[in-house]
Amino acid sequence: xxxxxxxxxxxxxxxxxxxVLDNEPDIEVVAEAGTGVEAIEAxxxxxxxxxxxxxxxxEMDGLEATAxxxxxxxxxxxxxxxxxxxxxxxxxxxxxxxxxxFVLKDIPPEALVDxxxxxxxxxxxxxxGITQRLISQFAQKLGSERDLAERLxxxxxxxxxxxxxxxxxxxxxxxxxxxxxGAATVKSHVSSLLSKLxxxxxxxxxxxxxxxxxxxxxxxxxxx
Amino acid sequence: xxxxxxxxxxxxxxxxxxxVLDNEPDIEVVAEAGTGVEAIEAxxxxxxxxxxxxxxxxEMDGLEATAxxxxxxxxxxxxxxxxxxxxxxxxxxxxxxxxxxFVLKDIPPEALVDxxxxxxxxxxxxxxGITQRLISQFAQKLGSERDLAERLxxxxxxxxxxxxxxxxxxxxxxxxxxxxxGAATVKSHVSSLLSKLxxxxxxxxxxxxxxxxxxxxxxxxxxx
DNA sequence: ATCAAAATCCCGCTTTTGGCGGATGTGTGG
DNA sequence: CCACACATCCGCCAAAAGCGGGATTTTGAT
Numbered sequence: 323x324x325x326x327x328x329x330x331x332x333x334x335x336x337x338x339x340x341x342v343l344d345n346e347p348d349i350e351v352v353a354e355a356g357t358g359v360e361a362i363e364a365x366x367x368x369x370x371x372x373x374x375x376x377x378x379x380x381e382m383d384g385l386e387a388t389a390x391x392x393x394x395x396x397x398x399x400x401x402x403x404x405x406x407x408x409x410x411x412x413x414x415x416x417x418x419x420x421x422x423x424f425v426l427k428d429i430p431p432e433a434l435v436d437x438x439x440x441x442x443x444x445x446x447x448x449x450x451g452i453t454q455r456l457i458s459q460f461a462q463k464l465g466s467e468r469d470l471a472e473r474l475x476x477x478x479x480x481x482x483x484x485x486x487x488x489x490x491x492x493x494x495x496x497x498x499x500x501x502x503x504g505a506a507t508v509k510s511h512v513s514s515l516l517s518k519l520x521x522x523x524x525x526x527x528x529x530x531x532x533x534x535x536x537x538x539x540x541x542x543x544x545x546x
Numbered sequence: 547x548x549x550x551x552x553x554x555x556x557x558x559x560x561x562x563x564x565x566v567l568d569n570e571p572d573i574e575v576v577a578e579a580g581t582g583v584e585a586i587e588a589x590x591x592x593x594x595x596x597x598x599x600x601x602x603x604x605e606m607d608g609l610e611a612t613a614x615x616x617x618x619x620x621x622x623x624x625x626x627x628x629x630x631x632x633x634x635x636x637x638x639x640x641x642x643x644x645x646x647x648f649v650l651k652d653i654p655p656e657a658l659v660d661x662x663x664x665x666x667x668x669x670x671x672x673x674x675g676i677t678q679r680l681i682s683q684f685a686q687k688l689g690s691e692r693d694l695a696e697r698l699x700x701x702x703x704x705x706x707x708x709x710x711x712x713x714x715x716x717x718x719x720x721x722x723x724x725x726x727x728g729a730a731t732v733k734s735h736v737s738s739l740l741s742k743l744x745x746x747x748x749x750x751x752x753x754x755x756x757x758x759x760x761x762x763x764x765x766x767x768x769x770x
Numbered sequence: 771a772t773c774a775a776a777a778t779c780c781c782g783c784t785t786t787t788g789g790c791g792g793a794t795g796t797g798t799g800g
Numbered sequence: 801c802c803a804c805a806c807a808t809c810c811g812c813c814a815a816a817a818g819c820g821g822g823a824t825t826t827t828g829a830t
Binding site: 479480481503504506507509511523545 | 786
């Protein structure tokens with residue numbers, strides 16, 4: 323039995339969704355909340371599997387509440403964000419907060435229960451337009467990486483190793499140490515790869531590494 | 547009326563999908579193809595709105611065919627990729643090729659016609675697990691930017707300008723030129739910002755800029 | 771077996787970089 | 801008015817980085 327919580331500040335909307343879901347044999351609405359704070363508390367005590375979360379709410383908005391519930395970590399629940407319109411700005415915050423779904427409130431009832439079951443099983447469900455935007459962004463990013471990635475292929479594997487190390491902010495001496503080779507050798511590799519890639523210095527090499535996808539944001543602790 | 551083309555090398559599978567779709571009052575299957583080459587030709591002559599494209603095919607695989615059809619550009623059609631299993635590797639190629647959907651063949655018939663209508667309307671439809679992965683990648687990318695962005699605030703506006711220039715691969719002399727200040731001054735700013743951020747050299751500064759979102763992949767021409 | 775490419779090392783040389791100190795203006799608040 | 805902090809500017813100097821050359825060994829492919 324899927325345990326579901328519905329969070330919305332408008333009681334009527336909340337009841338509407340709850341009735342639709344409770345009508346399904348395998349779904350049970352175990353909690354309702356009208357504010358973000360209530361939602362956090364209820365999530366802790368009721369441990370629902372799936373939370374339907376409205377964005378616009380007084381006190382604390384749905385994204386903030388989502389982030390806190392998921393950060394707490396004592397619940398293994400998954401969150402579907404509900405919204406009336408189609409707002410670019412919220413999507414990224416929502417995904418960052420850890421939401422597994424982002425659907426518009428005018429979704430047909432069957433699609434809603436589908437969405438609940440889907441995310442409960444570990445999948446994700448986004449409104450079609452949002453999926454489209456996500457894809458565009460992704461395709462664009464992969465696009466620019468393509469031609470640069472072939473330039474990468476002109477490097478030897480060792481040179482790629484060195485480039486990766488450079489992109490991690492390492493100095494020549496540090497690279498020498500981690501690769502168990504002499505500092506002079508590192509310089510050789512650096513010079514060679516800079517020349518092959520048409521770059522001037524290691525700073526440009528770092529840029530190149532990020533632009534071609536050899537390095538990606540979110541991999542490093544920038545503690546250095 | 548939605549004009550749809552079905553591409554699959556197995557005639558039975560092809561007919562199955564075609565029958566399901568033709569059964570819908572608003573959908574018409576205007577073409578079928580058994581190879582990538584046939585698909586390209588049929589796409590040109592029949593101008594379908596939506597193409598259901600199998601991946602595994604002899605002669606030319608579905609992704610290659612998709613890319614060529616969409617690159618041709620004389621058709622405004624949208625493509626849904628069909629696959630039997632759930633293959634990471636193909637997804638990115640598919641999205642890059644310009645596909646608007648990626649669904650498994652064991653999809654329920656109603657969901658398939660939903661998918662066709664959705665992409666015809668400009669949306670996108672991915673298998674739940676794929677959406678999930680796309681989201682994870684995205685969330686990760688947006689992830690660690692927050693705390694680092696605070697460190698950014700400790701810099702003066704001038705220092706942020708310099709940091710941005712460094713992240714664009716500029717040398718001190720070039721930065722001096724674009725900012726209309728002396729080269730020595732640039733160095734001073736560089737030193738100051740490195741110290742404030744706890745970094746050692748400009749290469750690490752580039753890493754920091756990318757990690758905190760000051761610079762993002764896909765902005766630069768890496769022509770330098 | 772042989773040849774080419776890659777990987778490893780070394781050395782001097784020039785340029786760039788980064789650290790340190792100091793100078794100037796511009797506010798802000800006592 | 802005057803410290804004080806801060807941003808901006810500059811010059812000097814040591815260290816690191818990058819360049820050109822050459823040499824040896826390992827590896828891979830033919």
